[in-house]
Amino acid sequence: MHTPELLAPAGNMEKLKIAVHYGADAVYLGGQAFGLRNMADNFSMDEMKSALDFCHVNDVKAYLTINSYPRNEALPELEKYLEQIAPLSFDAYIVADPGVIDAVRQITPDRELHLSTQANTINWRSARFWQQQGVSRINLAREMSLDNIRETVKAVPGMEFEAFVHGALCMSYSGRCLISSMLTGRDANQGECTHPCRWSYHLVEESRPGEYFPVMEDETGTFIFNSRDLCLLEHIPALVASGVHSLKIEGRMKGINYVASVLRVYRQALDEYLADPAGWRCRPEWLEELAKLSHRGYTTGFLFGQPRNVAQEYQSAYIRSHDFVGVIDDVKDDGTLLISVRNRIKVGDLIEFIGPGMRSDTVTLQHFSTLSERGAAIPADVANPNQRILLAVPFAVNAGDLLRREKRATS
Ligand code: SF4
Known part of the structure; x- marks a missing residue:
């Protein structure tokens, strides 16, 4: 059995370090142009160099997204950008547009090319076509079923395939959506999606402009374009068996x-599946952990056919049981923790520390110190976002571990 890599998003340097700390085999990130997530922080040239050093020291691969669809007038800028990043040792570029592939081939002919899901590969003939163009990996369309994934992997030996296992879904065919362009002038295919599919909509009868009739699915309204989020945790065995190389x-x-x-x-x-495929069971605590995150209800998407056949119930709002409240920046020699606070915390809060490997310890917050701008420790009962605090806890933790608190706790 082969071992697929676990590929994680890295929207900025902090997220990249967290991804590495929590066990990613590879990360994908965008530069400041052509990367389809123009509203993420993204990486400057210097940050890309640091990111690559950090990844490669930790034996983690780094892929750069260049997966927008540039128009003619953007091509000179694209070529300049490709020249600038040519010396950087990315393990692959993630591309979608054949024109971008052509430009990459001209400027960095040896660079590995991964085809983005934006290219909508949904059959083995497409996969074979891209192989003939020199693409070494394809991120398969989210709209593929498990049977289609299996057939495609089998039909194109030598090609690597990636499958999405978790995260947001477009309610449209991935990447082929014009709602954002129409409503806001921001083009999803240029990396500027404003996510209007998550917004709330009303009904207007055409002869009564300005009269907005609410459309109610439940007490929170309706979100008619709002897809659930993908979660394929329970189907890891089937995905590994399908032969995909990257999750x-x-x-x-x-x-x-x-x-x-x-x-x-x-x-x-x-890891547990790879160690003992026959004995693997999806543990309830894994699903509970994913349920603690802000999400819109989970679905298996198209994996087992059309989503309407998967008893999909659309949720009208984000669901979240926990608030993220801080991250450990450093563990000092005496064991004191230096923590960046991201959400208000106060003495008496029940705080959970989470680390890689499902490590988790909980403590009721006792008195701590906030740090002044000059580094002076000031005894405190409350800390606000962007403050740093010094804290001692009676268990072992590491820099990079996160702190969270159940939402029902007062803040
Ligand atoms: S508006 Fe929604 S469906 Fe359309 S591209 Fe953006 S996230 Fe996808």
């Missing part, structure tokens, strides 16, 4: 809490 997690725009929490679950689930 990909969506979410460069999501926060470090998402990256860490999803990775720690999929890392452990995949």
Whole structure:
């Protein structure tokens, strides 16, 4: 049995480090152009160099997204960008547009090319076509069934395939959506999607402009374009058996809490499966962990056919049981923790520390110190976002571990 890599999103340097800390085998990230997530922080040239050093020292691969569809007028800028990044040692570029592939081939002919899901590969003939163009890996369309994935992998030996296992779904055919362009002028295919499919909509009768009739699915309204999020945790065995080489997690725009929490679950689930395929069971605590994250209800998407046949119930709002409240920046020699606070915390809060390998310890917050700008420790009962605190806890933790608190706790 082959060992698929676990591929994680890295929207900025902090998320990249968290992804590595929580067990990613590879990360994908965008530069400041042509990367389809123009509203993520993305990486400058210097940051890309640091990111590559950090990844390669940790034996993690790094792929650069260049998967937008540039128009003629953007081609000179694209070529300049490709020249600038040519010396960087990315393990592959993720591309979608044949014109971009052509430009990459001209400027960096030896660079490995991974085909983005934006290219909508849904059959083995397409996969074979891309192989003939020199593409070494294809991120299969989310709209493929498991049977189709199996057939395609089998039909194109020598090609690597990636399958999404977790994250947001487009309600449209991935990447072929014009709602954002129409409503906001921001083009999803140029990396500027404003996610209007998640917005709330009303009904207007055409002769009564300005009269908005609410459409109610439940007490929160209706979100008629709002897809559930993909979660294929329970189907890791089938995906590994299908022969895909990479299991990909969506979410460069999501926060470090998402990256860490999803990775720690999929890392452990995949490792346990590879160690003992026959004895593998999807543990309830893994699903509970994923349910703690902000999400819109989970679905298996198209894996077993059309989603309408998967008893899909659309949720009208995000679901989340926990708040992310901080990250450990450093563990000092005496064991004191230096923590960056991301959400208000106070003495008496029940705080859970989570680390890789599903490590988890809980403590009721006692008095701590906040750090002044000059580094002076000031005893405190409350800390607000962007403050740093010093804290001692009676268990072992590491830099990069995250802190969270159940939502029902007062803040
Ligand atoms: S608006 Fe929604 S469906 Fe359309 S591209 Fe953006 S996320 Fe996808």
